[in-house]
Amino acid sequence: MTATTTRSPQRVSPVFLGLVAAMVVSGWAVWHGFGDLTGLAVFAFVVSGWVVSLCLHEYAHARLALHYGDLGVAARGYLTLNPLRYTHPLLSIGLPLLFVVMGGIGLPGGAVFIERGRIRGRLRHSLISAAGPLTNLVFALLLTAPFWLGWVDADTPAAARCALAFLAMLQMTAALLNSLPVPGLDGYGVLEPWLSPSVRRQVEPFAPFGLLVVFACLWVPEINTVFWDLVDWLMDLLGVTGWETRYGLEYFRFWQGQPQNVILPG
Template identity: 30%
Template sequence: MQELTTVQLLIVLAPPLLLAITLHEVAHGWAALRCGDTTAKAQGRLSLNPLRHIDPIGTVLIPALLAVFGGFIFGWAKPVPVNYHRLHQPKRDMALVALAGPSANLLMALGWGLLMVVGYHLQAGLPWLGEPLLLMGGYGININIMLGVLNLVPIPPLDGSRVLAGVLPDRFGLAMARIEPYGLIILVLLLGAGLFNVLMPIVNSIRHLILTLFSSFF
């Protein structure tokens, strides 16, 4: 398989990245709706249209630069609005809403695994279609696992902090609320310090498990 040009790489990366971020946010909104909060639905954020969720810098510029210059793929979308006080059981439901995003990424990783199988079987007869699908499936698995695992880190505004706030005493949630204005800065500093090196064994284990599930189809 020949090395991809920059344009080809971006074309192969764009669908899994946009779907990973879009469906992650839709999952938050859907879970909030199920728990009683209609805010995301009222603002049109349950849409599968990526344009409703795209952050020009976090969804487009940063991932594109990382893809071109190498390294991990990192990005974010506009957060789905959730009204804490409209939830049936606010503390518990906020944890469920937060957990919905990474759960959606895990399901998408499985879906991209299926696409890899399709691409693998098409590449012999239709290489112009099979090879891109095979690559796209692989990137889809990696992106979704990394996004899901990263979001479970307990640093606000990541989902992990809200999951823990839902199961730990209230003082933990208050502490997370005080840290949240500085959360993105803390996250960037931790990423620069090698946070992904800590997370990669988890990412690799989940990827290995998914590939093992589909290994009999290759």
């Protein structure tokens, strides 16, 4: 008799563990600094941290859906935290990363398929949709904890505090943008169960374009200014200054050279 073993559909994926390891190792490199390679370390830290947050975002959706009755999320591999399980790798991971590189904006990227017919109750459907943005918000709070707890001071390496600030800012932008009541985003998912069937049918065709519409709106100067003023205000509440997030973006874009004469509050 031969015994066969299969991987549990809820066992954490080695891909996710590798991402966490990359985040930890690159974070250590950022803290200790390696001269001209510091920017590359910041890039690796932010990218790995961003994909980790994407996995946790989608895992939160799937875990709550499982709790409320959709047993299929486990079979589809959503509970393994493997980023390759969350729809198309290019659209779900590559495109959001491109947005990060282009404009320093954290846009939602992944998605999980949930069998809504298995879940009863409008409130439960809303909570499942809200779980993703709330995960980004919690991640932002954890990343900024050293700031609002007073652990960051003049002795903290500039690259380390700026990398943390920038990654936290990406989480904040993702939470805000994904909470908008726009078809295709989680904010609309929170609202959708409370709409009439006729309204939902009319809106449904626009869902694939919701993210693109939001991104296009951010190119409107007036909207862009209001959005970033809100982001800066929220980050300031968490003890992070605009200078720290901006220098974080400069470190992240290591191919443009290291930021010079970095002066941060003590």
